[in-house]
Amino acid sequence: MNKTRPPLDILLCAPRGFCAGVDRAIQIVELALKTYGAPVYVRHEIVHNKFVVEGLKAKGAIFVEELDEIPQTSQPVIFSAHGVPKSVPEDAKAKNFFYLDATCPLVSKVHKEAVLHDRRGHEVLLIGHAGHPEVIGTMGQLADKVVTLIETVEDVESLEPKDPDNLAWITQTTLSVDDTADIVAALQRRFPNIKGPNKDDICYATTNRQEAVKRVAPRADVMIVVGAPNSSNSKRLREVGERAGCRQSILLQRATDIDWDSLGDISSVAITAGASAPEILVEEVIDAFSTHYDVTVEVITIAQEDMVFNIPRELREAAIAKGVLEAGPIAEPVK
Missing domain, CATH: 3.40.50.11270 (Rossmann fold)
Structure with missing residues (x-):
């Protein structure tokens, strides 16, 4: 039966x-x-x-x-x-x-900002995650030890610049929008004359995907982010889902990674994908849920992207x- x-x-x-x-x-x-x-x-x-x-x-x-x-x-x-x-x-x-x-090209834009700030004599601060390829690439636009990496608000508090009135900040493109805002606010409190980018360095795709998760996660029992464990923007999406109030926020690479027993009694699941995850993997996850549940799919669109x-x-x-x-x-x- x-x-x-x-x-x-x-x-x-x-x-x-x-x-x-x-x-x-x-x-x-x-x-x-x-x-x-x-x-x-x-x-x-x-x-x-x-x-x-x-x-x-x-x-x-x-x-x-x-x-x-x-x-x-x-x-x-x-x-x-x-x-x-x-x-x-x-x-x-x-x-x-x-x-x-x-x-x-949006990473190249940050590279150019770093070079321009340096030419203007500003001490350059990069908000980002140590060891990430993008951070290594951006810091590598200038000579060794010219760019100072800022990872946390605590890093801001302990910072001792050569000239507090001659600083500029740039960021990795795939950061948490909220975390970065906190760090920037801390920089501006300590160093009121600090220069920032004319347009946010966190890219449109990172911002849009995080905003969609914030909108959807509170409605779901589980938030699933399809993406790689070494993908910065995917890891940030999982964190955003958790902070938005979802009881479980999970990062997985493929449908085969789903631990069905850990999901518990659920009636709703939110699904997104990091910026480097193809749509076929999202479809794979939806198909996997369809074998266990009678699925209804609702698409929640918060922005249109045509870049x-x-x-x-x-x-x-x-x-x-x-x-x-x-x-x-x-x-x-x-x-």
């Missing part, structure tokens, strides 16, 4: 999943493979998602952590969406590598010349 499946409301956050920077980075690897053939070398995970990386490996991408791992080659070498220290392209030039930069970033000119022109890509209009550059 068939057991009746209990009802379950799935509250699907929108926007979720891929952002324009991630989409562009993946396009660059795929288009390079089509244009130049395999292998294509990628320094660091192109984006923080195992499913995406494994899919690109299957197509002929070879992932390395450092350029020293790459043999002498005329094949493309691609830098990840997180950005790299300026020493990396310099090293690539010294090795005569043909490289393509897949750094998200598109250009692929590098040299790749675009080569792909058009080889007939891999049709010539067409180019998206507007990021301001």
Whole structure:
């Protein structure tokens, strides 16, 4: 006798999943493979998602952590969406590598801010997480120990700058909006003359996804964030869900990671995905719930995203010349 499946409301956050920077980075690897053939070398995970990386490996991408791992080659070498220290392209030039930069344009914007503040004589403070590739890349735009990393409000309180009236702050693009606001407020309290970015460094996709979770999480028994454990924006979404009042906020990579016994008695689940998680993994999670529950899906949309970033000119022109890509209009550059 068939057991009746209990009802379950799935509250699907929108926007979720891929952002324009991630989409562009993946396009660059795929288009390079089509244009130049395999292998294509990628320094660091192109984006923080195992499913995406494994899919690109299957197509002929070879992932390395450092350029020293790459043999002498005329094949493309691609830098990840997180950005790299300026020493990396310099090293690539010294090795005569043909490289393509897949750094998200919104990360590049932060790099330019760091350089500009330094040129103006400001002591640069970077709000971010130690060891994250984006932070390493941003700090690496300037000489060693020029940029000071700020991770917490406590770091602000213990900061002893050379000139308290000549400071500037920038941020990692994938931080918690609320945590960052607290740190910025602490900086402004201690250093009233501190300079900040003209436009927030936390990117539109991070902000939108966190806002959607804040809106939806209080209505759900469980919040599920589809994303990788090394993805900063995915980890922040899990934290936001927890703070928004959800009794369980879970980060998982695939539907197979769901611990059904731990969910308990539930009637509603909210689902979102980090900016480097493809929609197919969200669908996989929904399908998994459909085998256990009688599912009703409601999409809660808090913003529309239509941003598109250009692929590098040299790749675009080569792909058009080889007939891999049709010539067409180019998206507007990021301001």
